[in-house]
Amino acid sequence: MPIEPDTFAPTPDELETLRRLEQKVVQIDTGLPAEPSVRLMDEGYVARKAGGAAALTARGLALLRHRH
Structure with missing residues (x-):
């Protein structure tokens, strides 16, 4: 069961x-992992x-907006 944005x-x-x-x-040289976390x-x-590239989902965008 996915974690709700308020508790994640x-x-x-x-x-x-x-x-x-x-x-x-x-950017590869930022010190951040090259791939998003599992x-x-x-x-x-x-x-x-x-094509295999990572993409932000609507849920991820909502989390960002909630955190700003």
């Missing part, structure tokens, strides 16, 4: 990953596009 506590790295996906910023994907905040 993303790490600072996970929040930064979501922000970068929202802004379509791709947790973000399992909870439906990030999905894979047909």
Whole structure:
């Protein structure tokens, strides 16, 4: 069962990953993991596009907006 946005506590790295996906910023040298966490994907905040690239979902965008 997915965690509700109000109880999901993303790490600072996970929040930064979501922000970068929202802004379509791709940087390898940031010190952040090159791939989103499995947790973000399992909870439906990030999905894979047909080409394999990570994409922010509507749920991930809602989480970001809630955290701002």
